[in-house]
Amino acid sequence: MELRHLKYFITVAKELHFSRAAELLQMAQPPLSQQIKQLEEEMGVKLFNRTQRRVELTEAGVSFYERACELLENLNFACDEAQKIHLGEKGDIILGFTGSPTFHILPRVLQVSKQEYPELKIELKELTTAEQVRALNKGEIHVGLLVPPINSNLLNIETLNEGSFVIALPKKHPLVKQGAPVDLSSLANENFLMPRRKDGPGYYDAMMNLCYQAGFEPNIILEAKQYLTFISLVSFGIGVALLPSSIKFIDREEVELMPIGNSLSNWTVSVAWNKNNRTPALQIFLKLLKKTTLYTEK
Known part of the structure; x- marks a missing residue:
């Protein structure tokens, strides 16, 4: 038959x-x-x-x-x-991401993906930059949104965009009343909340360079992974924190995000994927990602 x-x-x-x-x-x-x-x-x-x-x-x-x-x-x-x-219009993508893309790149690419390729299933895994590099090398995730530098010969790496830092202060902090921008040197005696360097050395080093440029070494009293943890601790007056400007997209009732004067350091977000991964779904996702991040945030 x-x-x-x-x-x-x-x-x-x-x-x-x-x-x-x-x-x-x-x-x-x-x-x-x-x-x-x-x-x-x-x-x-x-x-x-x-x-x-x-x-x-x-x-x-x-x-x-x-x-x-x-x-x-x-x-x-x-x-x-x-x-x-x-054609890559249907498939599974495991996407790793770290903090800063969470508030601007990630929501947009997920929204566009849902509209244009509804049968493209995306699974999210929040991982530090270091964890993403390990997961990409092992094939545990397909693509990562992370902060360079990244040292791996197994990965393709492309810059998506960059942005500036802001300083997160409690609403009642004296510098908030003075208005923006903030001279970072005026915070030399403050207690700082910082990420761990092993989780993302590029992001950590950029923040440390900001402080060094301002003439001081920050007094780090606490290290954490999550930006929301920093926002919560700042709101209670535990310390101050340098954060990516993209965090302005979240609700922060008791925290003021102030621009930094004379800032020479920026953070950069890159996309990385294993060189051996040539699946059509990944190629479609990479095109979507680049299309939704065709700008540089300052």
């Missing part, structure tokens, strides 16, 4: 008229009748009752028609799904 036999049978079963079915199939009626006869002989089942005036499905024909329609529908679905996977 061939696929064309099913298509011929389904068309005749729908029309219950060989001439009309042959016209729809763009073939002559005698060859169509012969194909249906061959199908019945191969199956050993009579599918149609034929008279000079009418064509009817037998009881076996009704059952076979239902199953044949299901089979053809499943086949069409399988072909469509395979094509979408081949």
